[in-house]
Amino acid sequence: MKHLLSAADLDRDQAIMILDTAAELASLTDRSVKKLPTLRGRTVVNLFFEDSTRTRISFEVAAKRLSADVINFAAKGSSVSKGESLKDTALTLEAMGADAVVIRHNLSGAPHRLATAGWIGGSVVNAGDGTHEHPTQALLDAFTMRKHLRNGSGDLDGVRVGIVGDVLHSRVARSNVLLLRTLGAHVTLVAPPTLLPLGVETWPCDVSYDIDSVLPRLDAIMMLRVQGERMHDAYFPSALEYSRLYGLDSARMARLPEHAVILHPGPMNRGMEISADVADSPRSLMVEQVANGVSVRMAVLYLLLGGMKEND
Amino acid sequence: MPLVLRGARPYGEEAVDLVIADGLIVNIAPVGSADGDVIDCDGLIALPGFVDLHTHLREPGREDAETVESGSRAAALGGFTCVHAMANTSPVADTAGVVEQVWRLGERAGLVDVRPVGAVTIGLSGERMAEIGAMANSEAQVRVFSDDGKCVHDAALMRRALEYVKAFDGVVAQHAQEPRLTENAQMNEGILSGQLGLTGWPAVAEEAIIARDVLLAQHVDSRLHVCHVSTAGSVEVIRWAKGRGVNVTAEVCPHHLILTEDLVASYDPIYKVNPPLxxxxxxxxxxxxxxxxxxxxxxxxxxxxxxxxxxxxxGAAAFGMLGLETAFSIAVKTMIEPGLLDWRGLADRMSVAPARIGRVREQGHAIEVGSIANIALVDPTGTRVISSDRLASKSRNTPYASMELPGTVVHVLYGGNITVRDGALA
Amino acid sequence: MDSSRTRIVLDDSDISRAIRRIAHEIVENAKGADELVLLGIPTRGVALAERIRSAISEIEGYSVPTGSLDITLYRDDLRLRPARALEPTSIPSEGIDDRIVILVDDVLFSGRTVRAALDALNDIGRPRAVRLAVLVDRGHRELPIRPDFVGKNLPTSVGEQVRVNLVESDGSDSVTIHEGDSA
Incomplete structure (x- = not known):
C-alpha cells in the first residue's frame, strides 16, 4: 500500500491490520514515554487547503509520536484564489523531500490527483476531500465500534450501523459505507431524500427515510453534521423540521438497544442533528473517537512509511 | 496548369481523376486520363471538406490557448475547410466589430473559412439581446448566433432571439443547460457522481431546455439548432420534434460518440467537458x-x-477538449467501422449538413463538376497514435493521447488551393 | 524446504533440557526469582519465556511475571522491508522498574533485535539489570552484545539458516539448520 485515498483501497485483511496496529499503538501510547522512534528522519507534510484544526492536529500528533518531522502547510485552493496551484505546492513539497503528504482539500479527488499526476513521489493520505471521502475517519469509527461491540478484535461482521444525516455532502458517510461493508457490518443510511445522492440504492447498504423505524435494530448510530445553510438550497424547509424528523434526542436515544453506541465525526451542531443531552451522555463516544483518531492515523502512517519505499 | 487528384475515390466509390482549376472541380475523368499537376491520390477517398459548426478559437482574449491562425492550422490538418468560431471570446463576439475582426484574422490565415458565431446576448449575460442584425449584415455575414458556454435560459429572451434571427435566415444555436439544475456541476449525474463526490450534471438539465426550445421554435416558426447533444433523452425529444415538423437541427461532438463517464473516476481533468461525458x-x-x-x-x-x-x-480545471485534429478519426471509428454511416453519410454529417445549417454557401458542395474545390482526401486504412505533442493546436488537452485511431487526412484543398499535403501543412 | 539439506541439531528433549538448565541458571544468577520479569520477543521468544516461567515455577514455586515485548517499531532495518504487522507487547502489571528483566529470544544472530529490545525497554522503564536468554546462539554478531544464558552454541556459516520450531507456533519442537541461500 503506497497511498490511502479511499476506504475502497482497503481489503478486509488490510483494514483489520490497520485496526490491529492501531490497537497495539494505542496501548503503547498509554505509557509515560509516548514517543516511538519508528519514523525518525521521515518527513510528513500536513497540506490543508481547508480549515480543520482537529484533523490536522490529530495527524500532527500521530506523526510526532512516531518521531517523524512534521511540516504544516496551510494553503488556498487553486479554485478559490489564483494563488499557488496544487501542482506548484506539490512540487515544492517534493523538493523539500516529503515522504508523505496528508492532504485535506475542498475539491473531491484532489488527493487522487496529487497521488497520480506524477508531481510527487511520496505517499498521499486523504484527510478528507470535498464531498468524496475521509478514509481515516472511517477507520477511527470502525476502531471505536470494534472496541465497544466486538471486544477490540477481528472484523465487524453482523454489526448494524445507522448513518443519519446529510449523506449527499458527506465524505464521512461515503468512506464509512465502503469500509463498514468491507468489515462485514450492515449499514443503513437515514436521511431525507434530498440529502441522499442519486443512485444510493446501488450502494452496498440499506436506505431509509424514517429514523424511528431503524433505531431499535441498531448496534451503533452515527450522526452526521448537517449545515443549517443547506435549508437555503431547499434541501429541507427549516432547521426545526430537520431536527424534529432526523435529530437524535433523548427520546430517540431511549429507543436504541441498551448496548448501542453513538458516534459523531464532529464538529457537532448541538440542537440540530443531536441534542445536547445525547451528545453529553455516556453512550456518546465523541471524545473517545478523537483519541482513537490519533492511534488509527499512527497506524496508517506507520504502515505507509514504516517500511521501505515502494520505489526503493 | 490544372491540378489533378489522380485516382481519388469520391465517397469511396470508383477511382477517378479529379481536375481542379480556378478553385473549382472542372472535370472528372477516368484514372490516368487527365493532364496537369498530378497529386497521387491512389487509395484515397475524396470527401467534401469538413465544416465545423462549433469551434473555440479563443482569439481575441486567450491567445495563449489558441489563435485564429493556430486553430485554422489544426482545422486544416483535420480535413476541415470551414469552422464556426464561437462567440465566447474576450471581448465577447457580440458586436459587428469583433466578428469582423475574427473574420479578417481567418482570411489572413487563409487555411479555412472562419465563420464567426455571434453572441445572442450582450456579454453572454443572458439579459439583453446583442446587435444580431449588425453582425448579420457585417462583412462576416454571421448566420449562427449562440451564447455557447452559457444557456439562453430566459424563455422570453430565447423566444425573441428565435424570432429576430428569422429576418436574416439565421439560426440560434442553443447550449442547452438549465443553470439552476447544474450549479457547480462537475460530471454526469448518476451512480458514479454519487460515489466520486462530484456534483452531478443531470441529463434532465439538457433535455428540459431542448424540450422548451423546440416548442418555442415551433410556436414562432423559427429555426433552432441544438449544440452538443449528449443524452439519449435529448435524442428522443429532438426526434419527436422533427416528427412534428419543428425546424430543429442538432449536432453531436466526437467525444460524446466514444468516451463515457467512467473515465472521470481517474479525476484526470482531461476528461472534464461540458456537457459532460x-x-x-x-x-x-x-x-x-x-x-x-x-x-x-x-x-x-x-x-x-x-x-x-x-x-x-x-474541480479547479476548465471544461473542454480539443477536437479538430481527431474528429474525422473518431467519426471513422464510431460510425464508419460499425457500419452506421457510409462515406456519403459521413460527408453529409461532417460537411453538407453543417454547411446548410450555417448557411455557408461556399461549403458542403458535392464532389461533382462545378463545385467549389473544398476537398478532403482521406486514407480509410491509415492509422495513427495520437500524441498531444504533435498537434497543431496551441493547446494539448486531447483526451485521445496515446490512443491508436483509424483514418488519416492526407491532402486537403481549400478553394482549390492545397492547404495540407501528405498529412502536413502545405 | 529441501530435507536433504536440512539437519536437526536439537530435538524436543534437547530443547526441554536446555530450557530447564536456563531456568536454573537464571535463578542462580539472580539469587532467587522474586525480582525477575521475563519478556519474550515475539514470536517464538514469547513461548520460550512462558516455558522458562513454568520451569522456574517448578524450581522456586513462584510464578515470575512474564510478558512480551514487540520490537518492530524500534528496528533499524524498517526501511529495508515492507511495513509489517505489530506483535503484541504486554508488560506485566508489576512493571519493570528496579527489576531484573530477562529478555528471551529464540536465536541470537546479529544482535540487532536485542539492540532494538533494549531501546524499547528504555521507553518503558528503568530495570535494575537486563539479561539475555536465547535458545540458540549462532554467532556472527554485528553489535557488542552477548547472551547471559544460552541453550546451545551453534557454529554456523552466514549462508545457513537456523530455524526454531516450537509446539506453540509450529506443531513440534526442533531446531534445524538449512544449508545454502536464504529461501
Missing part, C-alpha cells in the same frame, strides 16, 4: 441518432485550454 447507453443512442439523421451533424466543440487549466484538481 455520459453513459454507454447515451453513446449508443447518439450514434444511432447520427446514423438515422435525428442528429444532423458532427461538431467538434474544439475547446483549447492552456496546460495549467488542466494540470490541476478536477
Amino acid at each position: 455520459r453513459t454507454a447507453a447515451d453513446v449508443e443512442a447518439l450514434r444511432e441518432a447520427l446514423a438515422d439523421g435525428t442528429i444532423d451533424a458532427i461538431a467538434t466543440d474544439h475547446a483549447p485550454h492552456p496546460h495549467e487549466d488542466k494540470d490541476c484538481e478536477w
